[in-house]
Amino acid sequence: MSLIDKQNPIVTFIYFLLTIIITMFTMNPIILVASFVSSLLLFCLLVGIKRTLIRICYSLLFILLITIINPLFSRQGMTELFAIGSLVVTLESVLNGVAIGIMLSSVINWISVLNILLDTDKISYIFSKYTPKIGTILSVSLGLFPKYIVQYKVIDNNLKGFGIYNNTNVFGKIKLKLHTLSTLISWSIEGALTLSDSMSARGYDLKGKRVYNKYKFTPYDILFLLIILSVGILVLVFLGLGISGYYYYPTFKQIAFDSSIWIYFVIFAFMNFMSCQIVGESVKWQYLKSKI
Numbered sequence: 001m002s003l004i005d006k007q008n009p010i011v012t013f014i015y016f017l018l019t020i021i022i023t024m025f026t027m028n029p030i031i032l033v034a035s036f037v038s039s040l041l042l043f044c045l046l047v048g049i050k051r052t053l054i055r056i057c058y059s060l061l062f063i064l065l066i067t068i069i070n071p072l073f074s075r076q077g078m079t080e081l082f083a084i085g086s087l088v089v090t091l092e093s094v095l096n097g098v099a100i101g102i103m104l105s106s107v108i109n110w111i112s113v114l115n116i117l118l119d120t121d122k123i124s125y126i127f128s129k130y131t132p133k134i135g136t137i138l139s140v141s142l143g144l145f146p147k148y149i150v151q152y153k154v155i156d157n158n159l160k161g162f163g164i165y166n167n168t169n170v171f172g173k174i175k176l177k178l179h180t181l182s183t184l185i186s187w188s189i190e191g192a193l194t195l196s197d198s199m200s201a202r203g204y205d206l207k208g209k210r211v212y213n214k215y216k217f218t219p220y221d222i223l224f225l226l227i228i229l230s231v232g233i234l235v236l237v238f239l240g241l242g243i244s245g246y247y248y249y250p251t252f253k254q255i256a257f258d259s260s261i262w263i264y265f266v267i268f269a270f271m272n273f274m275s276c277q278i279v280g281e282s283v284k285w286q287y288l289k290s291k292i
Contacts, residue, residue, distance in 0.1 A: 004277060008221040009122035011228070016114045018232035019271055023106050026239055028246040029095075030255065030264050032102045038271035039109035045278045046116050055109065062108075063101030070097025076249040096248040125215055151187060155180050231270050238263055 004012065023035040036059075044052040070093055077090025118126075159165060159176060168176065238244075243260045247253050 011225045015228045034268045035106040042275045059105040066101035067097040078251045092248045
């Protein structure tokens with residue numbers, strides 16, 4: 001069991017919550033790129049290079065899509081690139097679209113990493129004491145989505161195995177995909193009713209029930225929690241005061257590496273804290289193996 005697995009889930013949840021908030025409430029390109037790279041690095045350490053390369057491809061396509069869409073709705077900016085009829089595309093709107101795409105991709109990556117680290121038991125532990133219904137809904141939902149994806153592929157592969165897709169045009173394939181989705185919805189409703197009856201039989205809807213949990217706060221958890229709260233709140237306060245603030249309209253701000261440059265290093269270190277944990281633990285393990 002790794003150090004992160006033994007860590008209290010509340011500490012992990014607060015760390016990612018602060019990281020996501022910092023990412024969402026800034027448009028500074030340096031901070032956004034730092035968040036994007038840090039999220040992909042942690043994702044790579046958890047799932048491997050192959051899945052990370054696939055995630056990078058999807059992220060780049062998503063960023064490109066936002067970059068193309070943003071000038072259609074935001075026609076501000078002073079540096080005109082080209083015009084298509086009455087549509088004027090400016091450099092500022094393109095750069096703003098890139099920044100929005102990186103920000104949203106980073107948030108999605110952080111949530112994906114959080115979903116890997118927090119299983120249904122940990123989510124139930126986080127929310128069950130104060131909001132048991134929300135905790136149950138979140139834990140069940142996160143457990144069902146992967147099952148729905150697998151079941152959709154099973155139904156679709158069965159149709160392909162029967163040869164139904166053979167000699168079918170585009171509209172026919174769309175109709176078959178809708179049929180697969182309809183079958184999946186019927187299957188999910190039946191599964192939801194079975195799950196509801198099972199949970200009622202086990203006493204989930206009883207008042208005054210006590211929830212067992214195996215997670216306790218250790219001195220390491222308390223120390224880690226104090227560090228991330230101190231650093232995270234400090235960064236949010238300075239961002240709220242306008243340090244390292246950035247704007248794209250009417251023209252993009254030049255990045256100045258002045259006395260406030262320290263906040264970039266602090267944010268980058270904060271966002272890579274768990275990655276350093278994993279790398280440090282791996283180095284320690286390899287060192288101990290070499291001593292055997």
